[in-house]
Amino acid sequence: MSIIKTEKLSKVYNPDTVPVHALREVTMSIEQGEFTAIVGPSGSGKTTLLNMLGGLDRPSDGSVFINDTNVTGLSDKKRIDFRLNNIGFVFQHYNLIPVFTARENVSFIMLLQKRGKEEMQRRADQLLEEVGLGDRKDARPGELSGGQQQRVAVARALATEPRFILADEPTANLDSASAMNLLDLMEQMNREKGVTFIFSTHDQRVIERARRVITMVDGRIDTDEVRKSETDAA
Amino acid sequence: MNMLLTISWRNIWRHPARSGILLVAIIAGLWAGIVTMGWGKGMVQQRSDYLIRSELSHAQIHHPEFLAEREPWMHIPEAEEVSRWLAGDERIRNHTMRSRADAMAQSPLTTTGVRLIGVDIDTEPDVTTMHRQLTVGEYLDSDVRQPVFIGERLAEKLNLEIGHRLVVRFQDMDNEITAGAFTISGLYRTASSDFDERNVFVRKEHLSELLAQEPVVHEIAMVLHDMEMVDEVVADLNRLFPGVSAQSWYEISPELRYMNDMIGIMLYFIIGIIMLALAFGILNTMLMAIFERVRELGMLLSIGMSKRRVFSMIMLESVMLSLSGAAAGMLLSRLSIGWLSRHGIDLSMFGDGLAEFGIDAVIYPVLDGQDFVVVAIIVIAATLIASIWPGLKAIRLNPIVAARE
Ligand SMILES: Nc1ncnc2c1ncn2[C@@H]1O[C@H](COP(=O)(O)OP(=O)(O)O)[C@@H](O)[C@H]1O
Numbered sequence: 247m248s249i250i251k252t253e254k255l256s257k258v259y260n261p262d263t264v265p266v267h268a269l270r271e272v273t274m275s276i277e278q279g280e281f282t283a284i285v286g287p288s289g290s291g292k293t294t295l296l297n298m299l300g301g302l303d304r305p306s307d308g309s310v311f312i313n314d315t316n317v318t319g320l321s322d323k324k325r326i327d328f329r330l331n332n333i334g335f336v337f338q339h340y341n342l343i344p345v346f347t348a349r350e351n352v353s354f355i356m357l358l359q360k361r362g363k364e365e366m367q368r369r370a371d372q373l374l375e376e377v378g379l380g381d382r383k384d385a386r387p388g389e390l391s392g393g394q395q396q397r398v399a400v401a402r403a404l405a406t407e408p409r410f411i412l413a414d415e416p417t418a419n420l421d422s423a424s425a426m427n428l429l430d431l432m433e434q435m436n437r438e439k440g441v442t443f444i445f446s447t448h449d450q451r452v453i454e455r456a457r458r459v460i461t462m463v464d465g466r467i468d469t470d471e472v473r474k475s476e477t478d479a480a
Numbered sequence: 481m482n483m484l485l486t487i488s489w490r491n492i493w494r495h496p497a498r499s500g501i502l503l504v505a506i507i508a509g510l511w512a513g514i515v516t517m518g519w520g521k522g523m524v525q526q527r528s529d530y531l532i533r534s535e536l537s538h539a540q541i542h543h544p545e546f547l548a549e550r551e552p553w554m555h556i557p558e559a560e561e562v563s564r565w566l567a568g569d570e571r572i573r574n575h576t577m578r579s580r581a582d583a584m585a586q587s588p589l590t591t592t593g594v595r596l597i598g599v600d601i602d603t604e605p606d607v608t609t610m611h612r613q614l615t616v617g618e619y620l621d622s623d624v625r626q627p628v629f630i631g632e633r634l635a636e637k638l639n640l641e642i643g644h645r646l647v648v649r650f651q652d653m654d655n656e657i658t659a660g661a662f663t664i665s666g667l668y669r670t671a672s673s674d675f676d677e678r679n680v681f682v683r684k685e686h687l688s689e690l691l692a693q694e695p696v697v698h699e700i701a702m703v704l705h706d707m708e709m710v711d712e713v714v715a716d717l718n719r720l721f722p723g724v725s726a727q728s729w730y731e732i733s734p735e736l737r738y739m740n741d742m743i744g745i746m747l748y749f750i751i752g753i754i755m756l757a758l759a760f761g762i763l764n765t766m767l768m769a770i771f772e773r774v775r776e777l778g779m780l781l782s783i784g785m786s787k788r789r790v791f792s793m794i795m796l797e798s799v800m801l802s803l804s805g806a807a808a809g810m811l812l813s814r815l816s817i818g819w820l821s822r823h824g825i826d827l828s829m830f831g832d833g834l835a836e837f838g839i840d841a842v843i844y845p846v847l848d849g850q851d852f853v854v855v856a857i858i859v860i861a862a863t864l865i866a867s868i869w870p871g872l873k874a875i876r877l878n879p880i881v882a883a884r885e
């Protein structure tokens with residue numbers, strides 16, 4: 247069963263002044279366990295699409311279903327709650343709360359979910375170990391490298407046990423070694439825990455790591471290609 | 481909730497200088513406002529205490545028209561009867577009888593209008609403290625013939641000294657102009673140079689002799705054991721002695737009560753203005769904090785932090801910042817007022833100027849608990865109001881700004 251489905255999803259920015267057709271009737275679906283890249287030139291609508299899938303913005307037309315919920319129809323308040331409990335986010339930057347340590351950043355989102363204090367602590371520690379930051383738990387974002395910050399963001403995204411994780415250009419600010427490390431981590435989480443990842447990128451080496459590549463051109467899906475990777479074969 | 485407090489508190493210290501400046505502004509503003517308030521209240525209270533002690537007493541009795549018309553014949557015929565009643569009433573500590581006349585005082589140089597007050601030197605010191613204002617010479621218990629006790633200021637104006645003669649002219653009870661010669665036994669000075677220039681004290685028997693060749697009483701003044709009883713005593717007197725008019729200190733000197741009320745309003749007004757300025761400081765600081773954190777706040781809204789929580793976070797931040805400043809400012813003011821109320825604020829460098837207005841050079845500020853409570857309420861209200869806007873601003877942010885480059 248698909249966890250995400252869009253139907254004729256369209257988005258027009260500034261419809262009254264200078265209309266920008268960022269998405270044009272995008273129909274697609276994502277299955278549980280996918281490791282999917284949204285690619286395409288700058289301005290092709292990748293971010294807009296991810297924002298729609300994440301319920302961060304409302305489409306001008308069409309709808310987004312996550313499992314059986316029509317996200318488009320939810321009130322603002324319900325959408326925030328829905329995001330908290332169903333979707334993990336990793337952004338290109340400004341991911342973390344600068345005044346919180348890595349551990350607090352991961353705990354905080356579980357606090358928003360009203361989880362018990364002990365569980366919060368335990369899970370935060372465990373997730374930071376898993377993303378390879380066991381020894382930097384008490385560091386604040388400013389004391390971490392860009393790659394380490396993105397790992398904390400991944401740990402935070404995993405903390406809420408979301409149905410899927412949306413990552414908009416998560417490697418764009420990283421050097422290539424860190425970018426590959428982050429991809430390794432995401433891939434590992436996908437393989438070991440079955441976490442669904444949908445990420446946008448225009449970095450060729452990142453694209454090569456995806457098992458499904460959706461290419462956007464001018465607000466439309468141009469190609470949608472599923473690859474057989476070594477991990478699948480194994 | 482705990483983490484929300486933590487995040488807000490740490491956010492405050494992201495810009496230690498900026499938050500510090502706001503804190504110092506709040507502390508200094510409140511301190512200045514509260515100390516000014518204490519000073520103003522102390523000044524007014526000192527002035528009214530002083531006036532009550534030195535001239536007004538707690539209540540006075542006159543012929544019903546005396547205070548308005550001041551005619552010599554408007555005396556109190558039943559003075560002895562009233563005096564007996566006052567002596568027998570337990571609420572009254574002391575009372576004294578006076579005769580009075582409006583006169584022209586003459587010197588070789590000039591003539592000036594004065595108020596002659598004939599006092600009973602045995603009982604007057606138990607009612608007012610004028611005798612303590614003596615600066616040179618002797619009070620009216622002096623051995624000189626027909627002693628007179630005048631203000632330094634009047635002596636200066638008339639160019640007279642101790643031992644000189646002061647000639648006064650006034651109407652007697654039969655409306656005849658009469659003149660009397662007194663010998664200056666002593667000079668006094670009060671905080672009010674205006675008072676000092678106009679009030680001339682002689683012995684009651686000497687003034688009575690000139691007015692009517694027999695004892696005349698124009699005024700009976702009294703002090704009570706408990707000043708709060710004054711309305712009651714005045715009502716009793718007016719009921720028992722319909723021929724006279726008894727009035728409390730604030731009826732005799734309504735401007736004194738007016739001054740009390742006015743200074744109260746004015747001081748809250750000052751605090752209000754200071755708080756308005758501080759509220760703008762808080763608003764400005766918090767708006768700056770939000771504008772530079774737009775992406776971060778957008779990220780928080782994106783990942784699922786509810787608007788209510790974002791609002792609380794911003795409110796907490798600004799309330800913690802300003803209330804810690806306010807608490808420190810109030811504590812500092814409290815301590816300052818405590819110290820100053822014992823040691824006083826000495827403005828004697830401006831003393832001569834202040835005396836024109838009847839203000840003591842050394843003021844002992846006072847503020848009661850109620851004043852602090854009112855200030856605290858104003859501060860909390862201003863803080864909350866100043867914090868709401870930034871909070872609302874924060875939740876009106878569009879979360880997608882976080883994801884956009
Ligand atoms: N908030 C916005 N207001 C107006 N135009 C926008 C906004 N966001 C994106 N766009 C426009 O929509 C188009 C798609 O943008 P975007 O989804 O950010 O593309 P990508 O992420 O692929 O670079 C672009 O032309 C962009 O300028």
Ligand SMILES: [Mg+2]
Pocket residue numbers: 292293294415
């Ligand atoms: Mg983009």
